[in-house]
Amino acid sequence: MLYFLDCEFNGFGGDLISLALSGEAGELYLARTEEELNALDAHEWVAEHVLPFLSLSDARPDVLPLAKFGRAIQGFLATDAEPVIVADWPEDLMHLMQCLIIAPGQMVQIPDLSLRLMHASAYPTEISDAVQHNALWDARALRQAVLG
Template identity: 40%
Template sequence: MKLFLDCEFNGFGGELISLALVDEQGQFFYEVLPCATPKDWVSQHVLPKLNKAPIAKQDFQKKLGQFLNQYTHLHIIADWPEDLSLFSRALILSAGKCMVTPPLIMELWLQQDQVAIFSETPHYALSDAQALAKAYLSNQAEN
């Protein structure tokens, strides 16, 4: 199953704030983690759009695992490398312990012609993941 990924994070290289995955049928995962000391830009442009209360990391990982394990295989697609990095880190439960998932591949989808992906609500991970899904699937239908 193709899952389209978007994350919001606390500035360049910062910790994960929210993560969204949208499948090809529109089913989605969206959760928010606490951000104790947000950067000014994040406070102004990301936090007001979260639309959900933060949950503990352990609860986040439990819900993510439940969502991922409903599929038989996973093809995670993102349009930014840091999203793949943050997703990968979310799979790490503790030292030497990783979440068990179905077979998983990741794809970084960077469009050669830099066609813009239009999100209805930019910097809201769920809206951005939905926009990525629409753009990717539209592109695949054209080719």
């Protein structure tokens, strides 16, 4: 099954802030705890364009410590025998892969996973009320852009 991925992070090459997967079987939206976010020393652009939009009435994340993201992803993908993750930016895939590592030499147990990097633009989108730079809305917009 296809899952469309988007991540928000603290500037290019920065720490992960939130991660979302939007697919036919449902959605997963994760954000780091307030304590972890406060410790990031947010980039000015991120503080203005990302952090205020982490939690919206129609896009509320599960707030977890970053160390627990991998287990949440594991649980979300557990029933899909062959998930395919689609992203439009390489750094999103990098952050997803890092979440799956839970200790040196250990990763969460997930089904065989395929990754697909596409040259696609999620915006502008036809989805009304979409909020750019919110990981869940961006994943939804990418899904809409690719699948129509």
